[in-house]
Amino acid sequence: MEIGVYIGLLKNIELLMIVIILYQLNSYLGLKFGQIHPLFKGSVIGLIGMFIMSFPYVFQDGLVFDARSTLIASVALFFSTPTLLISSTIMIIFRYFMGGVGLLTGILVITVTTLIGLLWKRYCLNSKALPFWLNVYLYGLLVHAAMMLTMYTLPAPLAQNVISILGIPVLLLYPVVTVIISIFLLIQKKYDESFELINDAQQMYSSLFNNQHTVMLVIDPQDGQIVDANPAAMNFYGWTKDELLNKKMSEINTLNSEQIKIEMEKARQSNKSRFKFKHRKANGEIIDVEIFSGPISIDKRQLLYSIVVDISARVVAEAEMKRNMDLFRTVVENEPDAIFIQLERRFAYLNPAALTLFRAHDESEMIGMRILDRVHPDFHDEVKDTMTDININRIQTQPKHRIYLTINNEHLDVESFAVPIVFNGQNGAMVIARDISSKLDAMRALKRSESNFRSVVKNVPIPIFIHQNGRFAFMNPAALTFFGASLDDDLINMPLTRFVPDQDVEDIIQNMNRVYVDKTEIPLHQRQFIRMDGKPIYSEVGAVPISYDGVDSAMVFARDLTIQLEMQRRQMELEMHIQQKQRLESIGTLAGGVAHEINNPINGIMNYAQLIVESENADSKIENYGNSIIRESNRISDIVRSLLQFSRFEKSAHSYSSMIDIIDHSLSLIKIIFIKDQIDLRVTLEEDLPNLKCRSQQIQQVFMNLMTNARDALNDKYPGYDENKIIEVNVKQKFHDNRRWICLSVKDFGMGISEEVRNRLFEPFYSTKPKDKGTGLGLAISFGIVADHHGTIDIDTVEGEYSVFTVMLPVDNDWHLM
Known part of the structure; x- marks a missing residue:
């Protein structure tokens, strides 16, 4: 028995040393190379188990004892489940090949120890009811008691002999050894976990510090030496990292060395963490920065960790805000009208005139009052x-x-208005008030004379209004109708300039000043106004100076010319349509004659070419030439056919036509010109388009005009080849107002159209082209044709980028086919 005990002790000491080496290796590899894969760990532990099992205590031939149970028990507590299962499997396989009478018992010991270890780790190891050493001791006692019970799988006499000799030494020594090993592994594990936490913290610091967005510096507060700088600091200051690390803050901060040292000491003592300085960049630029700095300990050195924020834009904005506030106070405090600011329905500021208005001696009497x-x-x-x-x-x-x-509750008649403002970062209002007590007295005195004036002017059928201080002061009913208003309040105190085109505002102001200042009458002249609904109205106006309510004003007379000018415009359009129609008829007649003359020789060429191809003596080369002649003759014939169709002017007849045929015929006439100009023509035609009730030649004329304008726009912008020299043609069907429409759009990527040109684009004889290249009638005629078909032309353009002309034509325009 004594020999067995000693052998058991030696085996446990051997196991202890092996586990120490194993865990040290595991910890070293894990910390050096990162997490080790469980397969590798399990394999290493399995090999260690094989090593222990190779030098067992031989109880008798085929029955051996070793420290595998203690090894597996320790692994179960401090390694992952995959690692435990892999190592146990390796040891089972090795024990199987060892064979002997104890084969089944040895495999059972490994299996039972593994299962007990898994269950104990999950349900008992972290229990706080027992101290750790006692918990592990009971675990070791349970494992080795189970091991002794597995001995009963041996033949009865042998099992009894084994238990009587080894039972007590195993139950006394192995649990103690298990506790010693476990305590050591626990201490080592906590050390490793602490080391990993430190390593994680260092990695987090490195990740936080070494970024490209926030400027960070680490500074020695003793001498201001820069100890470390992140990439964002290098980008911000313009120096390399080596250059920054060789600099002191006195070379970057514009303060002198003594002042810098005082500020750094404040940060080191945590008395102050936020600073505003001016820093110098590598290119010599001086910028305003805000620094957030605090103490940090690195390698037992007390340093300053500083975050640098560029506040140049904010400093400029704050200076501008202060300047504006100073200017505001200067202007407002010298303003003769009473001005006060309300925040949250209370007084927040009053100028001297406002204090006088309320009979207050000091601002403190009013500030905060409702x-x-x-x-x-x-x-x-x-x-x-x-x-x-x-x-x-x-x-x-x-x-x-x-x-x-x-303040004394005296009544004051005032005229006031308010505008929303932001004051001290809050939404509020600036109220401007004027004492009108004297004005009301004067108004009452003038009321009778004004009543007489109103009674006369009110019944005049022509529009009359009074313009005073840039605004309407009086309107007779005819003037209200003229501007599209129903009540005086719709227009009174509104600026006249709101109802004239932008380009006429300056002229209106000058005319009114001539009336106010020079007392000059404005003779009758034509002027365009804008009604309240946005529609233009044309009139003949004149003005005379008067005094209204004691104020120099202008009385304006107007006569509506809208209907008269519209009739003149329509007459002019009709005359232009007739002239253009005559020109097109002449051109069509000429084009038809030329086309007929071309058709005859072309037919002859095609017939002779066909004879050549069908000749018995024609070889392949001659046959190819003949086919080429026929193919090109057919192309000429198609062009002539399109030209003939274009030349057939329809007087008043209209019929259902295919929009696709119209586009195809038009493109066959112009595509060679577009190829010559190196224009990329992209045509998209929607399938199954319905036929259009129209005059097809007129629609073709509209399309040709749009294509010609698009071509000219591209050639002006790109005289030669360019990848953006593109015209996009799209034809598709749309549904609008319960009707079917054909939508034709022509988009070019030329110079675009300015707002001024766009407003006059459909005026007859208006053109931006040289006189030898355009008459200014193309779009005007196109507009008339589309309108005659109950359609519309819209323009979408961005100057310098593109223009899109979109023609919308109803499929059924309510015409009766003739």
């Missing part, structure tokens, strides 16, 4: 709604008469 406290109760609801519109909806109010209350 606005409604200084408004007559009759106007409370109105003022509440106004403040809601301004503070929430940001709507500017119009000047209105209200009654304010002074």
Whole structure:
């Protein structure tokens, strides 16, 4: 028995050393090369088990004992399940090849120990009811008690002999050894976990520090030496990392060395973490930066970790805001009208005129007071709604008469309006108020004379309005109708310039100034106005100076010329249509004659070529030449056929026509010209398009005009070849207003069309081309043709990029076929 005990002890010591070496190797490889794959770990442990099993204590021939149970028990607690299963499988296979009377018992020991280890690790190891050493001791006792029970798989006399000799030594020593090994592995595991946490923290620091977005520096506060700089700092300052690490902050910060040292000491002592400095870049540029700095310990050195933020734009914005605020105060405080600012329905600022208006001696008497406290109760609801519109909806109010209350509750007649502003970062309103008590007295005195004036002007059938201080002050009913308004309030106090085209605003202002200042009458002249619904209205207007409500004003007379000018325009369009029709008829007659003359020789050429091809003596070369002649003659014939169709002017007849045929016939006439100009023509025709009720020659003329304009636009922009020299033609069907429409669009990538040109594009004789290249009638005629077909022409253009002309034609335009 003593010999067995000693052998058991030696085996456990051997196991202890092997496990130490194993775990040290595992820890070293894991920390050096990262996580080791469980297959590799399990294989290494399995080989160690094979090594232990190669030097067993031989109880008798075929029955051996070794420390495999302690090895497997330790692996089960501190290694992953895949590692445990792989190592156990290797040891089972090895024990199988060892054979002997103890084969089944040995395999059973490995299997039982593995199962107990898995269950104990999952359900018992982390229990806080017992100390760790006692938990592992009970685990070792259970494992080796189970091992002893497996001995009963041996023949009965042998099993009894084994248990009597080895039972007590195994149960006394192996659990203790298991505890010792487990405690060592636990300590080593905690060390490894701590090391991994440190390594993770270093990697996180490195990942955070070495980025391209946030400028970061590590600085020695003793002398200001830059210890480390991230890539973003190199990009920001313009120096390489080596150059930055050789610099001190005194070479970057514009402060002197002593001031820099004082500021760094504040950061080191954590007395201050946010600083604003001016830094110098490699190119000499001085920029404003904000630095967030704090102490950090690296390799037992106390350093400063600093984040640098470029605030140049913010500094400029703050300076501009301060300048604007100073300018605001300078202007507002010298303004004769009362001006105050309301925030959250309370007074936040009052200029001197406002303090005088409210009879206050000092701003402190008013700041923070509710606005409604200084408004007559009759106007409370109105003022509440106004403040809601301004503070929430940001709507500017119009000047209105209200009654304010002074500090002494005296009534004040004022005219006030408000505009939304942002003051000290909050939405509020600036209110401008004027004491109109004297003005109201004067108005009452003039009321009778004004009533007489109104009674006369009101019944005049021509539009008359009074223009005062750039706004409407009076409108007679005819003037309201003229501008498309129903009530005086729709127009009174509205600026006249809102109702004239932008290009005429300056001229209107000059004319009104001549009336106000020079007291000069403006003779009758034609002028365009814009009604409230946006429609233009043409008139003949004149103005005379008057005094209205005691203010220099202008009384304007107007006569509506819209109908007269529209009739003149239609007459001019009709005359141009007739002239153009005559020209086209002449050209069509000439084109038809030329086409007929060409057809005869072409037919002869084709017949002779056919005879050559069919000749018995014709070889393959001659036959190819003959076929080429026939093919090219057919192409000429197609061109002549399209030319003939184009020349057939329809007087009044119209019929169902295929839009695809119209496009194809037109392209056959012009495609050679487009190839010559190196224009990429891209045509997309939707299948199954319905036939169009139209005059086909007229629609062909519209398409030809659009294609010609697109070609000219591309040739102006790209005189030679260019990959963007493209014209896109699209024809498709659309449904709109419960009707079917044919949509034809021609898009070119030329110079585009300016807004000024676009507004006049369909005017007859208006052209941007030289006189020898255009008459200015193409688009005007096209517009008339499309309108005659109950269709529309729309333009989408971006100047310098592209133009798209879209023609919309109804499939059925309600014409009766004749």
